Amino acid sequence: MSRYVGSKWRKTAAIRKSAPLAQYVPDTLKMTGASLLDRLNQYGMVYIKPDLGMYGNGVMRVERRGDVYSYQVGNKRRDFARYSDLYRSIKRRTGSRRYLVQKGIHLLKYGGRRFDLRVMVQWSPSRTWETTGIIGRVAAKNKIVTNYHSGGKIVAADALLRAHTDQPASKLQALSRLGAQAGAAMQQAFPGVYVIGLDVAMDKSMHPWILEVNTRPDPYIFKKHPDRKVFRKIMRYAKAYAKK
Template sequence: MPRYVGSKWSKTAAIRKHAQLAKYVPETLKMTRTSLFDQLKRHGMVYVKPDRGTYGKGVMRVKRHGGGFRYQHGRKLRKFSRYGALYRSIRRQTGGRRYLVQKGIHLLEFKGRKFDLRVMAQYSPSRTWETTGIIGRVAAKNKIVTNYHSGGKIVPAHVLLRPHTNQPGAKLQSLSTLGVQAGRAMQQAFPGVYVIGLDIAMDKSMHPWILEVNTRPDPYIFRKHPDPKVFKKIMRYSKAYPKK
């Protein structure tokens, strides 16, 4: 079984140590009353997320709005005139768990719904890192997370990118390279990691942002990939990971 790394903070720190990857990581801090306020002041919109957790559970989008603040959790939107009231409400949602605050990336949209991309990279049977699949995830209506388990829809990556760039193939190739670089960095920091799933947001300038690194990514979303060979390869590689 490949090594599982649960802490988003630890994984983000490992990626940021590498200059070629750091430019793709949004500013991320441990959430405190001060860090959340400072990040809102700096970026206008941020995401707060649990340090440990899966499927987008517990993720909130927080914005400065007019003279006040608001945040969305699930489909529910809450508004506040003062920062103190906002922070107390968010802390009640977190239940005392450690949360992170991350610079908000305005996701591209497909048919009016936000999307991101999942880049699957694996340690291959020939003992090199390889990106084995890239697929798109479109958020459910009025949702802020794109996860399939939270109602997101799986759509081929090139279909999502085509309206935003005249070179979707070149963009996917650059994301493939990013997957390999991130895989090497994670394995260097955490020996025993043999697979990663990068959650990648594309902004309006088509700059990719690594929102999260998963070390136990769901391979089964790739059953919906238009090329059936992709899922077969992912499963073949997963059976060939080195045994401890």
């Protein structure tokens, strides 16, 4: 059975320690009133997310536009004239739970809706890390998260990328290599990890950003992959490390 690691902070730190991977990790800090304000001033838009959480629950998009501060949860947005009022409202939602603040990546869109990519990476029977599948997730209308459990739609990755680049295949190959590197970094930090799912955003320059690392990724979204062999391979590999 593959080891589960819940803390987003610990997983982000593990990936960031790898020199080849650090350039793909957005600036991420533990959220305080000071760190949120500083990154808002620096980037204009950030995401805050619970350190422990799944399916996009609790994720908020926070923005500063001139003298107006705002945050969005689900499809509801609230505006504030002062930062102190914004932060007070956010803290009422987060309570005592640890949250992270992450540089906001402006996701590419498909049909007017934001999308990211799920990169499935597994420890193979030949004892190497291998990217076994990449699939796209398109957010529901006006939603800020792409998760399938939050109403997101599963779409073939090459179809999403083709709208933004004339080299979708090379981009997917690069993501496959990135996934294998991330798997090795995670296993080094957390022995017993045999599968990860990377949530990857592509920005307008087609630079990939690792938004999150999941150590219990849902394999069943790959049943919607256009190549049926992909899902069968994922499940075959999963059976192999389930015996460990």
